[in-house]
Amino acid sequence: xxxxxxxxxxxxxxxxxxxxxxxxxxxxxxxxxxxxxxxxxxxxxxxxxxxxxxxxxxxxxxxxxxxxxxxxxxxxxxxxxxxxxxxxxxxxxxxxxxxxxxxxxxxxxxxxxxxxxxxxxxxxxxxxxxxxxxxxxxxxxxxxxxxxxxxxxxxxxxxxxxxxxxxxxxxxxxxxxxxxxxxxxxxxxxxxxxxxxxxxxxxxxxxxxxxxxxxxxxxxxxxxxxxxxxxxxxxxxxxxxxxxxxxxxxxxxxxxxxxxxxxxxxxxxxxxxxxxxxxxxxxxxxxxxxxxxxxxxxxxxxxxxxxxxxxxxxxxxxxxxxxxxxxxxxxxxxxxxxxxxxxxxxxxxxxxxxxxxxxxxxxxxxxxxxxxxxxxxxxxxxxxxxxxxxxxxxxxxxxxxxxxxxxxxxxxxxxxxxxxxxxxxxxxxxxxxxxxxxxxxxxxxxxxxxxxxxxxxxxxxxxxxxxxxxxxxxxxxxxxxxxxxxxxxxxxxxxxxxxxxxxxxxxxxxxxxxxxxxxxxxxxxxxxxxxxxxxxxxxxxxxxxxxxxxxxxxxxxxxxxxxxxxxxxxxxxxxxxxxxxxxxxxxxxxxxxxxxxxxxxxxxxxxxxxxxxxxxxxxxxxxxxxxxxxxxxxxxxxxxxxxxxxxxxxxxxxxxxxxxxxxxxxxxxxxxxxxxxxxxxxxxxxxxxxxxxxxxxxxxxxxxxxxxxxxxxxxxxxxxxxxxxxxxxxxxxxxxxxxxxxxxxxxxxxxxxxxxxxxxxxxxxxxxxxxxxxxxxxxxxxxxxxxxxxxxxxxxxxxxxxxxxxxxxxxxxxxxxxxxxxxxxxxxxxxxxxxxxxxxxxxxxxxxxxxxxxxxxxxxxxxxxxxxxxxxxxxxxxxxxxxxxxxxxxxxxxxxx
RNA sequence: GGGCAGUUAGCUCAGUUGGUAGAGCGUCACGCUUACACCGUGAAUGUCAGAGGUUCGAGCCCUCUACUGCCCACCA
Numbered sequence: 001x002x003x004x005x006x007x008x009x010x011x012x013x014x015x016x017x018x019x020x021x022x023x024x025x026x027x028x029x030x031x032x033x034x035x036x037x038x039x040x041x042x043x044x045x046x047x048x049x050x051x052x053x054x055x056x057x058x059x060x061x062x063x064x065x066x067x068x069x070x071x072x073x074x075x076x077x078x079x080x081x082x083x084x085x086x087x088x089x090x091x092x093x094x095x096x097x098x099x100x101x102x103x104x105x106x107x108x109x110x111x112x113x114x115x116x117x118x119x120x121x122x123x124x125x126x127x128x129x130x131x132x133x134x135x136x137x138x139x140x141x142x143x144x145x146x147x148x149x150x151x152x153x154x155x156x157x158x159x160x161x162x163x164x165x166x167x168x169x170x171x172x173x174x175x176x177x178x179x180x181x182x183x184x185x186x187x188x189x190x191x192x193x194x195x196x197x198x199x200x201x202x203x204x205x206x207x208x209x210x211x212x213x214x215x216x217x218x219x220x221x222x223x224x225x226x227x228x229x230x231x232x233x234x235x236x237x238x239x240x241x242x243x244x245x246x247x248x249x250x251x252x253x254x255x256x257x258x259x260x261x262x263x264x265x266x267x268x269x270x271x272x273x274x275x276x277x278x279x280x281x282x283x284x285x286x287x288x289x290x291x292x293x294x295x296x297x298x299x300x301x302x303x304x305x306x307x308x309x310x311x312x313x314x315x316x317x318x319x320x321x322x323x324x325x326x327x328x329x330x331x332x333x334x335x336x337x338x339x340x341x342x343x344x345x346x347x348x349x350x351x352x353x354x355x356x357x358x359x360x361x362x363x364x365x366x367x368x369x370x371x372x373x374x375x376x377x378x379x380x381x382x383x384x385x386x387x388x389x390x391x392x393x394x395x396x397x398x399x400x401x402x403x404x405x406x407x408x409x410x411x412x413x414x415x416x417x418x419x420x421x422x423x424x425x426x427x428x429x430x431x432x433x434x435x436x437x438x439x440x441x442x443x444x445x446x447x448x449x450x451x452x453x454x455x456x457x458x459x460x461x462x463x464x465x466x467x468x469x470x471x472x473x474x475x476x477x478x479x480x481x482x483x484x485x486x487x488x489x490x491x492x493x494x495x496x497x498x499x500x501x502x503x504x505x506x507x508x509x510x511x512x513x514x515x516x517x518x519x520x521x522x523x524x525x526x527x528x529x530x531x532x533x534x535x536x537x538x539x540x541x542x543x544x545x546x547x548x549x550x551x552x553x554x555x556x557x558x559x560x561x562x563x564x565x566x567x568x569x570x571x572x573x574x575x576x577x578x579x580x581x582x583x584x585x586x587x588x589x590x591x592x593x594x595x596x597x598x599x600x601x602x603x604x605x606x607x608x609x610x611x612x613x614x615x616x617x618x619x620x621x622x623x624x625x626x627x628x629x630x631x632x633x634x635x636x637x638x639x640x641x642x643x644x645x646x647x648x649x650x651x652x653x654x655x656x657x658x659x660x661x662x663x664x665x666x667x668x669x670x671x672x673x674x675x676x677x678x679x680x681x682x683x684x685x686x687x688x689x690x691x692x693x694x695x696x697x698x699x700x701x702x703x704x705x706x707x708x709x710x711x712x713x714x715x716x717x718x719x720x721x722x723x724x725x726x727x728x729x730x731x732x733x734x735x736x737x738x739x740x741x742x743x744x745x746x747x748x749x750x751x752x753x754x755x756x757x758x759x760x761x762x763x764x765x766x767x768x769x770x771x772x773x774x775x776x777x778x779x780x781x782x783x784x785x786x787x788x789x790x791x792x793x794x795x796x797x798x799x800x801x802x803x804x805x806x807x808x809x810x811x812x813x814x815x816x817x818x819x820x821x822x823x824x825x826x827x828x829x830x831x832x833x834x835x836x837x838x839x840x841x842x843x844x845x846x847x848x849x850x851x852x853x854x855x856x857x858x859x860x861x862x863x864x865x866x867x868x869x870x871x872x873x874x875x876x877x878x879x880x881x882x883x884x885x886x887x888x889x890x891x892x893x894x895x896x897x
Numbered sequence: 898g899g900g901c902a903g904u905u906a907g908c909u910c911a912g913u914u915g916g917u918a919g920a921g922c923g924u925c926a927c928g929c930u931u932a933c934a935c936c937g938u939g940a941a942u943g944u945c946a947g948a949g950g951u952u953c954g955a956g957c958c959c960u961c962u963a964c965u966g967c968c969c970a971c972c973a
Contacts, residue, residue: 019935205970212973231973244973278972286973295971354972368971400901404968407900411969501968536909538966570910575902576966580909582922589935600932641913652911652920660920667932675931752939759939764927791930794938853917863953871916871954 016602016714020595022559022588025710030145033709038723039152041087043490050081051089051494053475053523054151055507056159058097059136060104063143065533065541065567065579066500068551071147072564073530073647074498076702078150080642083698083727089491090150091478093157094137098424098467099202099361103194105129105423117422122462125422146552148560148705150723155487157478159470160425167477168425168470169442171518176429176440180380181417183438185372187290187297188416192315193362196420197373199466200413201506203366205355212352213337214283215345217243220259220268227252227260227271228347230282232354233292234340235333237262238321239310240269242288244299247273249284263345264336265322272303292368307370315367329367374418374427374463381513382412388512388522397528397645398574401501405527408505417466424464433457472510475523497524500532501574528645531576533567538578549579561704562587568703569651590655591707594697597663598711601689604674609683611716614691614728616735620681621673622747622785624688625740627666630657631692636730638699651703658696665748665792666692672787690715695728743781746820747788753816754793757825760839761814769799771813773806774821782821815892817843817885822892833896840893847886854879 033039041049052074057067074090082088105128106117117125137158144151157164175181188197213234216226227243240262245252252271259268269288276299277286290300290307300307310320315329324332340346357366386409388394389402396402418427430439435452448455470477475497479488493515497508508527515523534540535547542548554563565587570577612618616632619625634657641650666689673685694715701708701722712722719725750772758764772789774782782789782802790797806824809815812831813824857863857875864872 016932018933229973233973276971281972283973288973293971293973295973298971355970398902404901408969504968532967572911578909580922583909585935586921589933592935593933596933596936598932603932637913644913646913649911649913656920663932664937668930668937671931755938756940759927762927764938794930850917857917857953860953866953867916875916 016595016599018596018599020559020592020707022561022591022706023556026146026148026555026560026706029706029709030148033150033721033723034145034153036721038082038721039090039150040154041089041152043486044087045490047085047087049087049089049491050078051091051491051524052078052496052498053478053494054090054092055497055499055503056093056095056157056471056474057140058100059094059133059140060097060100061136063140063147063551065549065551067143068147068554068563069530069533069567069577070498070500071144071149072567073528075147075149075151075705076564076568076647077496077498077642079702079705079723080727082150082723083701083725085726089152089155089494091155091157091491092141092144092149092151092153093159093474093478094140095471096133096158096160096423096467098419098421098464099194099196099198100467101129102421102423103361105132106194108132122422129423143552146555146560148564150705155478159467159474159477163480164470164473164477165425166442167473167481168465169428170482171473171514172428172465172469173440173442174518175376180377181440182375182377183372184375185370186375186416187294187368188371188373189357189359189366190311190313190315190369190371191359191362191364191366192313193359193364194421195313197371197416197418198359198361198366199416202360203357204360206358207353208356209351209353210356212282212350212354213340214347214349215263215287215340216347217260217263217269217287217345219255220261222258227255227285228283229285229287231287232352233333235317235321235324235329235336236289236292236310237287237336238265238317238324238332239289239291239308240265240267240287241290241300241305241308242269242303243271243285244274244277244288244303245271245285246277246279247275249277249279251279251284263343264339270303270305272299272305274299274302291370294368297368297370309369311367311369373416374429374461376415376417378412378414378513381517382409384516385409385509385512385522388516393525394512394522395526397526401504401527401529401574404501405504405509409509415466417469418461418463419466420462421464424467425470427461427463427465429461430458431461433459468506468510471507472514473518475511475515476519481518492519492523493521494524496526496528498528498530501529502532504529529574531571531574533577533579536578536580538576554584558584558588559591559706561591561707564705565590565651565655565703569648569655572648573645590659591704593659593663594700594707594711597658597667598693598714600667601686601693602714604682604686606686606690606716609686609690609716611694611718612687612691613718614688614695615731616737618684618687618691619737619740620684621669622740622744622781623666623669623788624684625737626744627662627692628688629736629738629741630661631695632730632735635695635699635728639727639730642702647703651700654696654700654703658700662692662696668792669788672791698722698725698728701725743778746778746818747781747785749818750782750816750821750823751789751793753818753823754789754795754825757814757816757823758794761825761827761831763827764794767794767796769826770795771801771803771806771810771824771826772821773803773823776804778820779804809892809895811896815840817888817892819881819885822888837893837896840889840896844886844889844893847882847889850882851879851886854882 078088078090109115109120189203191198210232212230212232214228214230216228219225243260255271256273258271262269276295288296288299290297290305291309308320310317312318317324317327317332319325359366389406430446432449432454434454434457437449437451439446439450449458475494476492479491481488512522562584566584614631616628619628637653638650670685670689673681676682697708697712709722772782789795810824810826813826814836816823
């Protein structure tokens with residue numbers, strides 16, 4: 001590292017290489033910024049800080065493109081605010097990702113020792129997790145650095161570090177004491193793969209082709225009478241404690257209250273009427289298994305039906321499964337069906353496509369069952385969190401996600417927060433077997449039961465908390481909460497939360513609820529949602545598909561700036577990004593283009609030039625006034641777009657300005673003055689070149705931090721580093737000369753016209769003669785820009801005539817009619833007059849059509865009446881110009897005879 | 898079953914408050930002009946998914962349709 005810094009200090013003296021080398025530049029400047037402490041904001045009481053809390057990546061693995069995207073966006077915003085002079089905090093960290101990590105380590109342990117986590121034991125397992133963590137946390141940090149993340153690493157946090165563990169316990173106890181955390185036996189989503197409860201959000205519905213089995217249950221005491229039910233999970237009938245029908249269903253009204261005999265089991269179960277049953281579906285009668293189905297559980301509650309649990313944790317049947325005990329649920333299913341059929345209870349089987357709930361993390365179907373868990377009462381938390389969105393205290397970008405958020409929040413169920421896992425925040429509750437009290441404490445140990453004083457019958461709940469419990473506290477736990485720290489006081493609430501829409505419910509909603517509950521106000525005012533990064537074909541990247549594009553590979557091949565610029569400019573907010581390699585190559589080329597533009601300018605000898613910020617007062621030529629005006633417009637546009645989170649559009653504008661205007665035109669024009677024997681003229685030109693480029697680099701810095709920093713140091717500048725250089729402010733209209741812009745555009749049109757004509761006449765490599773007859777108001781302009789025309793249009797210097805009037809036009813000439821001038825290119829023998837006549841005829845035709853159309857518009861009374869005056873005026877002007885041009889074209893055609 | 902997006906040049910995508918469509922890549926033709934071939938110059942290419950409506954005027958607003966994708970949902 002020290003060698004790199006040494007290098008960075010020498011940078012200004014080194015001559016620039018012919019091409020930009022991202023790797024060297026990136027390592028050097030990142031170390032420089034970091035060492036200088038630019039990422040750490042100073043707490044300045046009088047100033048309002050800008051704060052963005054980074055979504056903490058899971059420690060489960062390496063960075064992917066989703067990370068690259070959020071780093072690009074958040075870092076761009078961070079750098080922009082920093083340049084605006086705000087104390088800017090982008091707070092990084094990592095998430096312990098309870099279940100995801102546990103699954104990964106379980107596999108690892110199995111591979112290493114052929115032991116399950118239970119065989120290994122809690123302590124040893126956790127030891128292995130921590131060991132693994134130590135390896136991976138550093139990896140994530142390094143990867144972030146490669147992407148240029150200017151995050152404040154001095155505040156780096158982890159959801160399981162000591163400070164955050166304490167915060168979680170305090171938070172749990174506050175909720176517990178407020179009566180918002182309670183313990184209850186309810187139907188939950190049980191994952192037989194990872195042997196824990198999971199939340200509704202962790203359940204993924206997968207459409208599958210299964211079967212719908214129709215089974216008849218004999219009515220007790222009515223020989224030969226049956227009620228037929230339909231089911232997709234026949235094995236659960238072993239736990240049936242009733243059959244339900246719709247109260248409005250006349251087919252069954254006389255049976256309600258009667259008993260059925262459960263086949264295979266022989267248990268007597270009642271027929272109940274319940275509104276939850278759709279009479280139209282299936283047979284209109286549904287078997288009720290309160291122990292293994294959410295709807296059935298509710299029906300069971302309403303009718304006091306017993307709950308029978310027939311499943312072991314691994315989803316094999318337990319002793320309540322009778323003859324099927326010990327069989328896996330799917331084996332049991334086959335067996336049950338076979339037996340039902342053998343005994344004449346199976347009426348029919350239909351192929352049936354339906355949604356099966358899967359455990360997202362373990363990839364197996366979940367099993368609903370009744371278990372005692374810790375729950376958070378959500379309504380008191382959700383209410384104010386909804387209000388914050390309704391009243392605009394929290395804004396969503398793009399706006400449509402507000403509806404996503406509110407729709408979900410309005411229908412929120414209580415949140416099951418306990419997990420039967422090892423890796424996570426341990427539930428800070430001690431059960432007392434003596435008196436049954438729940439002792440909630442923030443201490444690490446508990447000596448005796450707070451209620452009965454028992455010391456030997458208390459034990460801590462072995463469960464851990466849902467990983468999102470600690471993530472939900474992230475915006476304030478990272479700032480030192482529950483302590484009243486200076487950080488918490490100064491930086492809370494933050495400003496922007498930037499993340500993917502897939503975790504609006506998991507994370508964003510929880511942060512808002514917790515933020516309001518614990519801190520009294522929402523943790524941020526803007527939620528910016530980005531899209532998903534997809535591969536070139538638009539497919540989601542995944543390891544199983546093998547289409548993962550490693551961002552660090554891209555950094556290696558194209559440079560960090562190129563990857564960032566590509567991600568930022570490939571789309572619009574909230575829309576998925578398709579990663580394209582050609583686009584990345586283009587972004588890399590852009591960096592190289594800037595490198596060479598800077599190289600060219602500095603090669604002309606700008607080392608001793610004093611720094612001057614871009615301003616119209618430094619302009620001496622028309623081109624100067626044009627580029628400086630265009631630069632000022634750019635500053636205004638880019639600033640406005642970033643304020644609106646339109647980073648892509650802002651980036652594209654800077655790209656177009658630098659490449660198509662600054663490089664293609666301004667640098668080309670300036671070559672004349674750089675060659676001038678008059679040193680003052682040369683220096684004036686350098687001044688503008690440096691000033692405009694320096695300013696544009698500042699605008700580009702949030703998008704491409706490395707190359708801009710590097711180049712900025714090669715140009716005259718003020719201050720230590722670009723990363724902390726002030727964001728250009730767009731001055732008023734006094735800094736733009738719109739007349740100069742119009743004039744320069746007239747000049748461009750003539751130059752383009754000549755180039756075009758040369759190309760069509762196949763003489764583009766040669767310098768040609770030209771006679772230009774400008775409209776009177778442009779005469780002086782074209783005369784003064786004589787050299788520019790010669791150089792950029794490829795005209796023979798001695799054969800360029802600029803005339804106010806041409807009594808007799810040359811016959812053997814191509815003629816061009818632009819709005820600013822008529823141009824003749826006497827190409828003599830190279831010209832086929834017939835071809836030229838045809839060409840003119842075509843142009844005349846086009847002009848006529850244009851006028852005709854315009855005439856149509858203008859002769860429409862309601863247009864003239866209703867369209868705003870400027871629009872009408874513009875249309876008239878345009879028509880007049882076209883008419884005038886048409887006249888010149890016709891005149892020319894007549895001359896040719 | 899609800900809801901939300903997308904559908905613009907061969908490809909990938911832009912298109913600010915409605916005023917007669919843009920970029921990059923690719924294609925074609927030229928070109929080593931004292932920054933850059935990761936370059937320069939020029940050219941070609943679009944019934945803006947379809948239908949209807951509002952408007953003087955619609956890629957942009959409204960309605961419907963089609964296709965694609967995503968999210969939510971306790972029809973067994």
